[in-house]
Amino acid sequence: MKILVATEKPFAPVAVNGIKAELDNAGHELVLLEKYTEKQQLLDAVANADALIVRSDKITPEVLDAAKELKIVVRAGAGYDNIDTAYAKEKGIVVENTPGQNSNAVAELVFGLLVYAVRNFYNGKAGTELKGKKLGILAYGNVGRNVARIAKGFGMDIYAYDAFCPKEVIEQSGVHAVDNQEELFSTCDVVSLHIPATNETKKSINKELVSKMKKGGILVNTARKEVINEEELVALLQERTDLKFVTDIKPDLDAEFAEKAEGRYFSTPKKMGAQTAEANINAGIAAAKQINAYFAEGCTKFQVNK
CATH class of the missing domain: 3.40.50.720 (NAD(P)-binding Rossmann-like Domain)
Structure with missing residues (x-):
């Protein structure tokens, strides 16, 4: 053949x-x-x-x-x-x-992006630590489970939501299971996205959802570009100057994110997860x-x- x-x-x-x-x-x-x-x-x-x-x-x-x-x-x-x-x-x-x-590679990148973000993109100013922070994992598949494994080493408090993974399975791995993605965003300091791009998920990460994050929240996207409602997230980042967004998938509105969320946004030039x-x-x-x-x-x- x-x-x-x-x-x-x-x-x-x-x-x-x-x-x-x-x-x-x-x-x-x-x-x-x-x-x-x-x-x-x-x-x-x-x-x-x-x-x-x-x-x-x-x-x-x-x-x-x-x-x-x-x-x-x-x-x-x-x-x-x-x-x-x-x-x-x-x-x-x-x-x-x-x-x-590719699961471990993507999961390790999540923490590369996170350390960069909490240390203020290495601008020389004092940042924060991941230890003790609440990490939310949206979708608990292969990548999400590797993210949880690494997060335990950082001493993070880990939460997850997956519509297709039973809560007891999540809990058995030492992770707190929440009832919906709204609860995940409102509970956690950091939310890491691991959902596929489907009709249900495209543009689902929108202003209403991300606005539920705590002060100083960080959104990490190593999943798919299409799941982000870019227009709404740009607008939210202008209103919520405490929030950060890091990704390895350059958004269509990359220039707007860079301008309107200067010092709080980072994207790799190309998809880097794998x-x-x-x-x-x-x-x-x-x-x-x-x-x-x-x-x-x-x-x-x-x-x-x-």
Whole structure:
């Protein structure tokens, strides 16, 4: 089978070598398309691919229509809103993700951003400490659980809300479970977002919700850009000059945030959550193994478009 790895942001060379070794052992052919700049390059490359591994690359109906032989797409990472899963299902194409492979990398970044924020972005002025602060985790999946694990080391008081995770499961891990996201925001000094971008969550982090935060509150977003109601958050940050917002996903209104919340806002230039050598390798090799399992055994354990 011909396996296309199409990555506008390439895997690390060691990850590519690991992917190739996995596919070679199963008798498959690896084709690489890295750092492509035009959609047509992707359309041409996918035309005769049996399987596709991507990162944040947009897999639209146009791409799926061009892929005449395609049977499976694996997103090397947890989030898969860059793939039109419904259209893939219509065409009988399996879509999978690789949950958990990037979780620790994202969780560690949360605390990199947090320490930077509580120390006033290292401007030389006295900041505060994370120890004893109340941390709210919105969505208690793989990343959220890793955030909780690290937060315990900082001596934080940890709360979580997840509409799909039973309260007793959260409590069993030594974390306080709250009844809704409004309670999470009003209770905590810091709220870290780990929700996917769905019809229900897009723009759900709005002025009404974030305004419930305590004085000096910090909002951290390492999830998806779309969950933030940017216009309302900019307005709130102007009214609440005690609040801070840090993210690894540059907002569309980045310039407005930087101007109107100067000294209280930070965004990395590009999405950084999974940008570690370890996460890169883990997710890429997991994707290759899942493709091998699919062709060898019909295994669809990680399918997200059933």
